[in-house]
Amino acid sequence: xxxxxxxxxxxxxxxxxxxxxxxxxxxxxxxxxxxxxxxxxxxxxxxxxxxxxxxxxxxxxxxxxxxxxxxxxxxxxxxxxxxxxxxxxxxxxxxxxxxxxxxxxxxxxxxxxxxxxxxxxxxxxxxxxxxxxxxxxxxxxxxxxxxxxxxxxxxxxxxxxxxxxxxxxxxxxxxxxxxxxxxxxxxxxxxxxxxxxxxxxxxxxxxxxxxxxxxxxxxxxxxxxxxxxxxxxxxxxxxxxxxxxxxxxxxxxxxxxxxxxxxxxxxxxxxxxxxxxxxxxxxxxxxxxxxxxxxxxxxxxxxxxxxxxxxxxxxxxxxxxxxxxxxxxxxxxxxxxxxxxxxxxxx
Amino acid sequence: xxxxxxxxxxxxxxxxxxxxxxxxxxxxxxxxxxxxxxxxxxxxxxxxxxxxxxxxxxxxxxxxxxxxxxxxxxxxxxxxxxxxxxxxxxxxxxxxxxxxxxxxxxxxxxxxxxxxxxxxxxxxxxxxxxxxxxxxxxxxxxxxxxxxxxxxxxxxxxxxxxxxxxxxxxxxxxxxxxxxxxxxxxxxxxxxxxxxxxxxxxxxxxxxxxxxxxxxxxxxxxxxxxxxxxxxxxxxxxx
Numbered sequence: 001x002x003x004x005x006x007x008x009x010x011x012x013x014x015x016x017x018x019x020x021x022x023x024x025x026x027x028x029x030x031x032x033x034x035x036x037x038x039x040x041x042x043x044x045x046x047x048x049x050x051x052x053x054x055x056x057x058x059x060x061x062x063x064x065x066x067x068x069x070x071x072x073x074x075x076x077x078x079x080x081x082x083x084x085x086x087x088x089x090x091x092x093x094x095x096x097x098x099x100x101x102x103x104x105x106x107x108x109x110x111x112x113x114x115x116x117x118x119x120x121x122x123x124x125x126x127x128x129x130x131x132x133x134x135x136x137x138x139x140x141x142x143x144x145x146x147x148x149x150x151x152x153x154x155x156x157x158x159x160x161x162x163x164x165x166x167x168x169x170x171x172x173x174x175x176x177x178x179x180x181x182x183x184x185x186x187x188x189x190x191x192x193x194x195x196x197x198x199x200x201x202x203x204x205x206x207x208x209x210x211x212x213x214x215x216x217x218x219x220x221x222x223x224x225x226x227x228x229x230x231x232x233x234x235x236x237x238x239x240x241x242x243x244x245x246x247x248x249x250x251x252x253x254x255x256x257x258x259x260x261x262x263x264x265x266x267x268x269x270x271x272x273x274x275x276x277x278x279x280x281x282x283x284x285x286x287x288x289x290x291x292x293x294x295x296x297x298x299x300x301x302x303x304x305x306x307x308x309x310x311x312x313x314x315x316x317x318x319x320x321x322x323x324x325x326x327x328x329x330x331x332x333x334x335x336x337x338x339x340x341x342x343x344x345x346x347x
Numbered sequence: 348x349x350x351x352x353x354x355x356x357x358x359x360x361x362x363x364x365x366x367x368x369x370x371x372x373x374x375x376x377x378x379x380x381x382x383x384x385x386x387x388x389x390x391x392x393x394x395x396x397x398x399x400x401x402x403x404x405x406x407x408x409x410x411x412x413x414x415x416x417x418x419x420x421x422x423x424x425x426x427x428x429x430x431x432x433x434x435x436x437x438x439x440x441x442x443x444x445x446x447x448x449x450x451x452x453x454x455x456x457x458x459x460x461x462x463x464x465x466x467x468x469x470x471x472x473x474x475x476x477x478x479x480x481x482x483x484x485x486x487x488x489x490x491x492x493x494x495x496x497x498x499x500x501x502x503x504x505x506x507x508x509x510x511x512x513x514x515x516x517x518x519x520x521x522x523x524x525x526x527x528x529x530x531x532x533x534x535x536x537x538x539x540x541x542x543x544x545x546x547x548x549x550x551x552x553x554x555x556x557x558x559x560x561x562x563x564x565x566x567x568x569x570x571x572x573x574x575x576x577x578x579x580x581x582x583x584x585x586x
Contacts, residue, residue: 195454202440202451209438212401214426214455214503317442 024322029182036174050174052286054242057177058235059278061184063262064271065231068188070260071268072197073224074204078256079126079142080232082149083119085251087233088240089159091115095241096167108171112180112237119233120226127225131218146253153248164247165240172242180238184231189271191227193325200224204269264313265306271323273315280314354379354507354538355400355430360408362395369395371562372408377507377540382533384541384549384570386583387559393542394435397509400540401425401432412507427455431505435512437496441485445476448484448495452502461504469498472528490521497528507538514545526552546583550574558583 039045045053062080069077094111095104130141154162191197199220202210211217240246258281266277284302288295306313355377362370370392377383385393399406402422410417412430420428431452440448449469453462470477473494479487484495493513500508510529514522526548533539533552543549550556550570558566558579566576573579 198443198447198451199454201443201447205440205442206438208403209434209440210451211403211422212426212432212434212438213452213499214423215451216421216423216455218421 032178032182033175036178040173040175051242052282053174054172054177054238056279056282057174057181058238058242059259059262059282060181060275061231061235061238062259063266063274063278064185064188065228065235066259067263067266067268067270067274068191068200068224068228070263071270071274072192072204073200073221075221076136076139077142077225077228078139078253078260079145080228080259081251081253081255082142082146083123083229083232084236084239084255085149085153085246085248086122086229087112087115087119087236088246088251089115089153089165089236090118090233091237092165092168092240092246093159095169095171096165104169104171108176108241111171111241112176112234115237116230116233119236120230123226123229123232124222126229127222131221131225143253146251146256150248150252153251160247162248164245164250166245168241168244170241170244172238177238177242180234184234185271185275188227188231189323191224192271196220196223201269261303265303267313267316267318269317270313270315270319272320273313273318276314352378354413355540356409356411357396357400358409358411360396360399360406360410362392362399362404362406368562370399370406373559373562373564375557375564375567377538379506379538380533380536381555382529382539382541382553384543384553384556385559386543386546386549386556386573388544388582390561391559392562393559394511397432397434397511397540397542400430400509423455426503426505429504429506430509431500431503431507432509433496433500433511433513435515437492439484439487439492439495441483443484444481445479445484445487445495446481449476449499449502452499453504456504458504462502465502465504469501472501472531473498489516490518490524493517493521493525494528497525497532501532501537505537507540508532510539510541512543513541514543514548522548546579547574550579 039050062084066077066080069075091111091114094114095108099107099111126141126145130138153159159165192200199210199215199217202213202215203217203220207217236251262277262281263274264277265281266275267273285295285299288298291298310316353376357376358374360370360373361368369390373392373396375383375385385396387393395404398404400410400412400417402417402420402425412425412428415428417425417428426432440451443451449466453465456462475491476494476498479491484492487495497508497510497513513525513529517525522545529539529541530552541549541553550573553570555569556567556573557564558573566573566579568576574584
């Protein structure tokens with residue numbers, strides 16, 4: 001027991017060296033991808049577990065991308081399920097109707113990409129009118145958007161109407177999910193720590209001051225929203241080809257609520273929080289499945305308790321060292337250097 | 348009108364919120380290198396004038412900066428043109444660090460070397476900001492927040508600073524310190540339009556001043572003239 005404790009303390013002491021190590025992410029990505037490909041090829045993990053891992057990945061994409069709007073930018077969007085639906089339908093229509101049967105596997109990433117682009121385009125259309133106003137209106141507009149998407153899909157017979165869309169092959173494999181999850185986390189993390197990202201944060205803090213500090217707030221909001229919708233569409237395409245069946249009811253406001261729960265469970269404005277939130281929520285829902293209907297009592301109760309004891313979520317406004325930039329920003333470097341030169345200034 | 352020394356020209360400016368006329372047909376100008384102050388009681392329309400200049404609210408009349416009409420220019424573009432506005436209540440980004448706060452003001456700037464120089468400049472003007480570099484803006488004291496707000500405005504490389512009540516909520520010692528710094532910034536070449544309720548201090552450092560009452564300019568003159576004016580004395584300087 002004591003040796004375990006010693007090892008634990010040694011790990012803690014060296015944690016920052018480990019996580020600050022430049023090779024961590026390349027090694028993690030390659031090892032993770034290799035693991036996923038191995039599982040996919042040799043099937044040593046049972047299919048049910050694989051499906052859960054796939055859902056974990058999809059939910060991470062959804063949570064990280066929604067966190068960009070609701071956490072980092074401080075707006076309140078409830079339309080993520082709608083964008084997911086657009087991505088799911090665009091990708092599915094492509095694989096079912098447009099792509100030749102033999103080349104499905106090869107063309108699958110294109111279908112997913114098209115789903116993402118479709119969702120991004122719709123996101124752009126929604127963003128233009130909704131960001132002309134400030135504050136709570138975005139919640140109302142995105143709520144309406146969610147309803148519109150659902151009823152439009154229900155009323156188009158060509159996409160199956162309320163019956164939904166069938167006939168997708170099971171193209172969503174673990175390696176692809178890993179790839180898209182890593183890509184979305186990487187893109188959004190880099191966005192958040194860029195100059196553009198500082199603009200996003202400043203909108204959350206004080207939009208008028210942000211305007212006065214030369215941030216083009218309208219442009220920042222629209223771009224952030226488009227990026228967020230893009231990844232929701234990606235997740236939608238992956239979801240459709242994992243389940244092999246979609247219908248409009250899957251993408252109603254309850255689905256958006258699920259994503260919102262993962263965002264606020266993990267914590268706003270945190271990449272690591274989003275990942276933790278998505279993993280915990282997805283796995284917990286599966287573990288609690290034997291409880292049957294009581295699951296829907298347990299989950300809300302857990303959320304209420306979370307909000308009482310950790311109102312900002314597990315990682316709210318904090319970030320794991322792994323996700324913060326390795327090298328300090330130029331400004332910070334300058335500040336460090338100057339501080340060293342003039343130590344008496346801090347005395 | 349084509350005086351090249353005139354940096355900011357405001358002509359027949361009117362601002363109204365629904366049916367309330369906050370600013371009524373006001374004209375004034377600010378020459379390059381001046382400190383001009385607008386003084387007046389609460390609700391005299393001082394902040395509305397600054398908001399109109401920064402493009403935050405719609406207005407009637409004309410505002411020109413360095414010969415360029417500012418109407419229909421977005422707020423973020425006006426900053427890029429060279430007008431930095433330190434808003435009432437400072438508008439500090441509370442959950443961002445001091446460094447991040449400063450960095451945001453360089454959002455549109457591409458001139459890296461000049462940015463580095465401006466950082467040094469701000470840190471030498473406000474050594475306290477360097478000490479507080481990694482702390483969150485919301486954790487600073489009122490005086491430090493005011494320093495951060497002014498430092499942030501300087502980081503946008505503006506030629507002209509609009510300061511909205513920098514003395515608000517500060518102790519007399521800090522007020523003196525802030526006004527001293529405003530003078531220093533002015534000596535370093537920045538033009539300043541200062542809005543204040545603290546008429547005593549602002550008239551003391553200003554080259555010229557305008558007295559506002561319910562949205563109109565009722566008096567104008569050099570800082571000294573206004574300090575000696577019996578009407579100003581009675582209403583703003585406490586007899």
